[in-house]
Amino acid sequence: MVTVAQFKVSFSRFLDATGAVVAELPPFAQDSELLKDLYRWMLLTREFDTRAVTLQRTGQLGTFPSSLGQEAVSVGLAHAMQPTDVFVPSFREQGAQFVRGVSPTELLLYWGGDERGSDFAGPREDFPVSVPVGSQAAHAVGIALAIKLRRENRAVVCALGDGATSKGDIYEAMNVAGAWQLPLVFIINNNAWAISVPRSAQTAAETLAQKAIAAGFPGEQVDGNDIIAVRHATDCALQQCREGGGPQLIEAITYRLGDHTTADDAARYRQEEEVSSHWQAEPLARLRTHLSSAHGWDRDQEEAVIADCREQIEQAVADYLATPVQDTSAMFDYLYAELPAPLAEQYQALQQRSAQEQDHD
Amino acid sequence: MVTVAQFKVSFSRFLDATGAVVAELPPFAQDSELLKDLYRWMLLTREFDTRAVTLQRTGQLGTFPSSLGQEAVSVGLAHAMQPTDVFVPSFREQGAQFVRGVSPTELLLYWGGDERGSDFAGPREDFPVSVPVGSQAAHAVGIALAIKLRRENRAVVCALGDGATSKGDIYEAMNVAGAWQLPLVFIINNNAWAISVPRSAQTAAETLAQKAIAAGFPGEQVDGNDIIAVRHATDCALQQCREGGGPQLIEAITYRLGDHTTADDAARYRQEEEVSSHWQAEPLARLRTHLSSAHGWDRDQEEAVIADCREQIEQAVADYLATPVQDTSAMFDYLYAELPAPLAEQYQALQQRSAQEQDHD
Amino acid sequence: MTEISLLEAVNLALGQAMEEDAQVLVLGEDVGIDGGVFRATDGLLARFGEQRVLDTPLAETTIAGMSVGLAAQGMRPVAEIQFMGFIYSCVDQMINHASRLRNRTRGRLSCPMVLRAPFGGGIGAPEHHSESMEALFAHMPGLRVVIPSSPARAYGLLLAAIRDPDPVVFLEPKRIYRAIKEEVADDGKALALDCCYRLREGTDVSLISWGAMVMETLAAAETLEANGVSCEVIDVATLNPLDAETLLASVAKTGRAVIIQEAPRHGGFGAQIAALLAERGLLGLRAPVRQVAGYDTIMPLPRLEKSYMPNTESIIAAVSEVLEFD
């Protein structure tokens, strides 16, 4: 019996749960402005999530998946990307989407039930939210393949949840990405739960990072509540990709502090104590502590940025609520590049029906 | 950065390509009769494959996938199983199927285009051939789950090809098997090719054994042309399973010496030299050499067993060719447990049509 | 006997089936402690334990495929797919294996499994959560496709589906999961499969529907009755095999048919019923067949959802049209 292959999975963290620096910081983390920018994006995301949940509770938004507690993963990964890179999200990456340039209004429109919310004015090549869990990974492969075939100096980041790692789609896509050494970073936002199913029930694998071993490329773990760790790992992975090093996998360990979505009641399946213990490790307080101790962050700055984020969100909410519903014909306007003749009749019927219904109103 | 998980993949072999013993043999390999039995099954499989290809070439059989060169994997894995275990094959495991008690006549019927070939008289619980690559792994999970839920002392063996490891279905099933610690052994019959796609193009993974790491259970490599290694690894894996040790993965490295199927022409995509070099490592000669040097195997015994296998195959061929075509009504007889009333009309129409066509003949 | 909803009836039938047959087990995502995202399996874990109520990893292909394996072993898996929008990963297993295991082994192995999924629109659900793709499964020989449209039929048909020795795709109209309540006896009585249910007798026109659209159809029939139009309403209930005789008899009597489905029109299951009438009921037709159906476009997100769905008005309009012929 000889050993023919060996693998290991490493874990990294720079700030521990108390905000103390526990490893030598990467260069970008010396930059106060950058760290404050990270903080601001996380705060914006949290304010957005809070507001979105309220909107849903008051009947002004559809089912919504808050990312409460996971802001560091989402913001960190996107902050490491270049504008020309392409982001392929799951459905709980609003933080990343904001950093990428998707507007809060757009996301409210989307979760409010309006397709225009996926017509991002900013990152035109980014994919919209992927509701069928795991199905987005293959898209990321296709985009990365296009980039590679065209010899462009860009890369793709694909986000997925811990539950998604059980889908064959994810493995298949990772395997192809490995076989073809595509410029593609997979980031597992491991928030410990897939609705009511805990991470431990999802797989016998000790880490999710080791999923990459099956696909023939490296996987690593980071503390997903430490935004410096997330951003640094993504930085390095993207650089590897750009240098032709092939795909990389990052498992960012965080925790879903909220319900799965507004349609969920997590109290049915997890203990309040578990949740409160994880509040001790949440990412905003952690970075704030570090900012206070190392970058002169004070109460005034804190209050100013909170006010600023709230204002931005309120403006977005106002814009969202003021957006009139699309014309019903929009149902057909984007089905094909041009409406095929055989559908003209239905199109007319729809318009007629809409006209009648408007008359009745 | 701390290391949080480590893995390794080992490789084992007892007989090298020349038939020399290179590691301490497991106990069963001291048993002359057992080794001769293994040899006989491999020979039978080879004779069958040869004959089946001839039948196809002469229009007496459908498309057929020879297992030439892979007999040790197939025979070895099944030989380690208990009759009460359940085998879930791919489509190129005739050796295993024979050992399990499927008759050559049945397999000829199947590949000759007659469903009765999957109505095995012998292993009633074994699954039939799986043509959609990789789809069988989930069945194996279900069977193993039934076994586990019923606390039975048996296990399941699921065979798949190297190409199949790229299918998400396989990973998904492995992951569930791992999560639930099912009594299930996956055996990858790595014959180096998936039609025209070489193993190296299928994945960046250095070994296929490491696919198990993603699913959280052990994977190992064996020399698939060394039937002692295959049988031993399967023995151990099955024992682990029976003791509640959860699933195991074995990658058996062999080589497809023939075309993919009778419909394929491998000369289009691989070099004759590659094939001939692999003839040096093929499993029958290897075991024969060992039998000769260590177990007094001689020419008489060799000729006798060849004659015996040929006779058995010829009898099977004769039985196959003599089997009348099913009544056309068979098309409906097994569709549901009972023919639903709404289908009665079609059933009658079919019988009428058949009667008419018979009249015309 | 209290009145229960369709959802509660599903839960009741599952409990009854598990009680009466130890081989029945329930599996799927979040079916355990959470009781299913709609609560269809609520309480089953507490009642039957972890050996019979299995929370699976997030893996639809394997959920379907392992059900085939379980069923081949004589168990009776009832698998839940959380929403029909995620059932497509099961298509391969259903068409290539579940539907044909008995046939391809000439009866040696069989596949008594049920694949349950909520389907359809009308509840303002997120993207990919509101489609109606029953026609895909109705075209797969060897499967049964069953859709209840009332609590009582949910109970009786689900029991029948679980007891049936062959694979059944059981689609639940989630829009009416809680919309209607009626008394349902937990008497273990299954309803017949391969059978359409006549919900209302009438003489002027046959309204043929299934799933959530049955409620709209009944409402339309009510209104039409008030206007002197006598509607016969039929709940198709079992899409495959299909009880053609009941449909043909009804249309032979009324001479007019309006078929109502939520799914896109093109190649939908409504077309199968219209085809049946064109082939075997033509001579009795006094007017063209009319289909009221979803548009041949992507199900819109909630803000436009209502404009997509057929409703009472569109049914009444279609009935008026077919009544113009004489």
Next chain:
Amino acid sequence: MTEISLLEAVNLALGQAMEEDAQVLVLGEDVGIDGGVFRATDGLLARFGEQRVLDTPLAETTIAGMSVGLAAQGMRPVAEIQFMGFIYSCVDQMINHASRLRNRTRGRLSCPMVLRAPFGGGIGAPEHHSESMEALFAHMPGLRVVIPSSPARAYGLLLAAIRDPDPVVFLEPKRIYRAIKEEVADDGKALALDCCYRLREGTDVSLISWGAMVMETLAAAETLEANGVSCEVIDVATLNPLDAETLLASVAKTGRAVIIQEAPRHGGFGAQIAALLAERGLLGLRAPVRQVAGYDTIMPLPRLEKSYMPNTESIIAAVSEVLEFD
């Protein structure tokens, strides 16, 4: 100009499309050095190189899904699925993504991909290699479903499919891959999509078919002509969107329709055409619509395959039946 087979026409169109547009690439299992198991991509690797002809790992879901990603990037992937029996792993990507990428992003992203697959029976292929499940895709809004039935139509329709800005499922009747040869100009001329092709004019009955059954239908028409029955033969060719007008006009003229498909009857695409006639062509029908179709059972293995397939005799019998009405 030499005569070429349908298979060669597919190959010719692929070459032409790759020549004219650098964004076109071919991907799939064994499409490279092997040229595809049927040789549809033969020679393309040598001609266009590894950057444009990609042998993929054995992963149908990803083949479809990465095509969506490639297409969103403005490339024009033409993906081959080796046999239709293995296309079901693509269903999720096709229905949940490919068909709606443009719609769900309000035109920001689009999906100009083609998914090719050989389908249908009659060549004595192994299990799972002979089914005809075109109806599944025809019911998915946002896709185009195209089926050629001659070398010339294969060439023109495949070119059209590749140039089309939206996703197309292109199903090739493998039974007639090599059965017919005809002259096809490699002139880069695409045929119209959303268009049925009238192959033969006639006055007594409309025979409507697609795929390999078109050959049987033409043969039946020939025989019937000799017996004084004038048949109009229409190749549907594009199942979605469907050119209803051509079909309706033909049946309005002949008053009789026989629809011929190889797929199982129940919920098949033939039902959609019969439904069309029942809804919009009823008043012109002088006889019930007849479908000649596969049985509603699993496609048998080769030894019984012939008894399953509709053939010239069954078409002629159906035509005789509809002619009895007057």
